[in-house]
Amino acid sequence: MQGGIYKCLSMIAERITANKDFLTELDREIGDSDHGINMARGFQAVMEKLSPDDTDIGATLKKTGMTLLSKVGGASGPLYGTAYMEAGKITAGKTELTPEDMKAVLEAAIAGIQKRGKAVRGEKTMLDAIIPAAETFSAKIAEGSDMAGALEAACESAKEGVEYTKTIIATKGRASYLGERSIGHQDPGATSAMITLEAIRDFMKGA
């Protein structure tokens, strides 16, 4: 990880902030119109807490998770907060990640989201982007792909996952009140998960 975890999280924060209105608009269609606002507020607070001196990946992810738990406000706070906290637990003391570590980070994040949200794949949530992405990432590194290549493919799967959320009914969260009317709309949480993965991909590419 050239540039370190601070740079990576800065890129995630930048992308989330740049997509604030887009995410809020998606949430206006099937939710309570706050996803972009909440996520941008959370990541603004994260960047206020972090500094370029934060090089321990585990400690930095944990700090990020704690801040999201506190500052986001909506359901994405405990969900993303727990994901970052769980990822932080398995990367304590590390200053760079191997592809195997990255695979473990994605799996820990998924386990955290599932523990908190009690959701499974196919319920029109962030899991529908991040689970296929993690599966593709694992398959690619098993084939001998490097980090950048595996992340590239993982982001493609995340994108397909977001498209898939347009075709299914929401059964979790505020969107579940809409039932069949939620069909045709992409899930805001899946979209912010995809944006996060794309930021990590671009960080790894040195973009």
Add this chain to the structure above:
Amino acid sequence: MVGIVIVSHSWKIAEGVCDLAREMAQGYDKIIPAGGLEDGSTGTDAQRIADAIVEADTGSGVVILADIGSAIMSAESAIEILEDEGREINAVIADAPIVEGAVCAVVEAAGGGSVDSVLTAAEESREASKL
């Protein structure tokens, strides 16, 4: 004495529920609100909830009542924050409406009930018919 934490997206709701419930048990002061975000906006904040749990605990445990949406997930996160800090607080979340649940819980807690009996009192409030 068992403590009680009221979690709401709105600080006005959390404080109001506490005010209302306190009237049921004069002198009971371990019902603590954890409403909204630090800046006053609407939402739930796991750290605020964790702080409220610590404030409510006298060593006998804490029963948490939470409102809609993310409130339960934030309350669960708060309990994990305290566990990660190594604090040993017996904090449990009641599956109960916050207004009726808080009133029943306060009466039980002020009467010296245990965490289990306060939890039960809060959860039984779901069954109370209004009409």
